[in-house]
Amino acid sequence: MHTDSACEVRCLHPEAVQRATQALEAEPDLIGMASLFAAFGDPTRLRLLLALQIEPLCTCDLAVVLGVSESAVSHQLRTLKSLDLVESERRDRMMFHRLTSTITEALSAVARSHVVGSLTSAEAA
Amino acid sequence: MHTDSACEVRCLHPEAVQRATQALEAEPDLIGMASLFAAFGDPTRLRLLLALQIEPLCTCDLAVVLGVSESAVSHQLRTLKSLDLVESERRDRMMFHRLTSTITEALSAVARSHVVGSLTSAEAA
DNA sequence: ATCTTATTTGAGTCATTGTTCAATCGTTCA
DNA sequence: TGAACGATTGAACAATGACTCAAATAAGAT
Numbered sequence: 001m002h003t004d005s006a007c008e009v010r011c012l013h014p015e016a017v018q019r020a021t022q023a024l025e026a027e028p029d030l031i032g033m034a035s036l037f038a039a040f041g042d043p044t045r046l047r048l049l050l051a052l053q054i055e056p057l058c059t060c061d062l063a064v065v066l067g068v069s070e071s072a073v074s075h076q077l078r079t080l081k082s083l084d085l086v087e088s089e090r091r092d093r094m095m096f097h098r099l100t101s102t103i104t105e106a107l108s109a110v111a112r113s114h115v116v117g118s119l120t121s122a123e124a125a
Numbered sequence: 126m127h128t129d130s131a132c133e134v135r136c137l138h139p140e141a142v143q144r145a146t147q148a149l150e151a152e153p154d155l156i157g158m159a160s161l162f163a164a165f166g167d168p169t170r171l172r173l174l175l176a177l178q179i180e181p182l183c184t185c186d187l188a189v190v191l192g193v194s195e196s197a198v199s200h201q202l203r204t205l206k207s208l209d210l211v212e213s214e215r216r217d218r219m220m221f222h223r224l225t226s227t228i229t230e231a232l233s234a235v236a237r238s239h240v241v242g243s244l245t246s247a248e249a250a
Numbered sequence: 251a252t253c254t255t256a257t258t259t260g261a262g263t264c265a266t267t268g269t270t271c272a273a274t275c276g277t278t279c280a
Numbered sequence: 281t282g283a284a285c286g287a288t289t290g291a292a293c294a295a296t297g298a299c300t301c302a303a304a305t306a307a308g309a310t
Binding site for chain 1: 135136137138141142144145146148149152154155156157158159160161162163164165166167168171172175176178179180182183185186189190208209219226228231232233235236237239240241242243244246
């Protein structure tokens with residue numbers, strides 16, 4: 001089968017296309033990376049992660065901090081746990097949730113510097 | 126108005142909640158950061174950004190690489206431009222798009238290391 | 251100026267997802 | 281054992297968003 005010989009496709013720079021395509025094929029964890037970014041891409045989840053950067057919190061504390069229901073927190077925590085971003089431990093009657101790694105710090109630092117950089121260059125007044 | 130004196134809210138660790146809340150209030154660009162992560166969180170957009178990491182490409186080249194319509198590429202580019210991730214320049218008859226900064230490299234490097242770390246610890250067989 | 255080419259835009263559609271509500275589960279204390 | 285509490289789950293819903301198709305725009309070639 002000929003994938004790129006379709007008649008209506010106009011590929012103007014075949015070599016460049018091939019280089020880019022190969023680069024993407026060499027990225028096996030692309031979906032995993034996108035999922036990770038998507039987790040950070042929701043304001044509620046990002047705030048949850050940043051809150052846990054200070055100290056571990058229980059579900060209902062998180063609900064108060066984030067201003068959503070405890071159910072919503074639990075749903076988001078499930079997502080974050082599946083991505084190995086958060087781990088939980090029972091203490092007293094409640095579950096305490098904490099970050100598993102420093103990736104939250106690393107990613108948010110990079111993002112923060114880009115955003116403030118864009119803002120200052122956008123102000124420029 | 127009393128924001129936290131609602132009667133049905135049970136706040137088990139008021140001091141911890143306050144610390145977390147203050148930390149979030151000290152993050153003025155939180156929405157901007159979340160928008161940035163969300164841009165990286167879509168597989169098509171992430172692939173687009175990684176493709177541009179190799180070299181600048183025109184719209185229809187990107188369409189071939191990503192396997193979507195040129196219209197879809199253009200829509201995604203609009204998003205990425207609004208976030209100062211991509212800039213475009215006309216050459217010959219076509220628009221060439223390139224990354225504006227190295228943030229794609231920085232973010233993807235952090236994400237990649239976390240994903241492979243999670244995979245290896247998940248394998249463990 | 252006209253036609254062609256590359257890109258952009260807008261409308262519309264379908265899938266995804268973040269949320270709440272209600273019900274259930276699991277622990278702990280009486 | 282039973283009651284209370286914290287957390288989790290599932291269903292339902294609203295909102296967001298990614299895509300295609302069709303039409304419009306912009307710039308180069310004839």
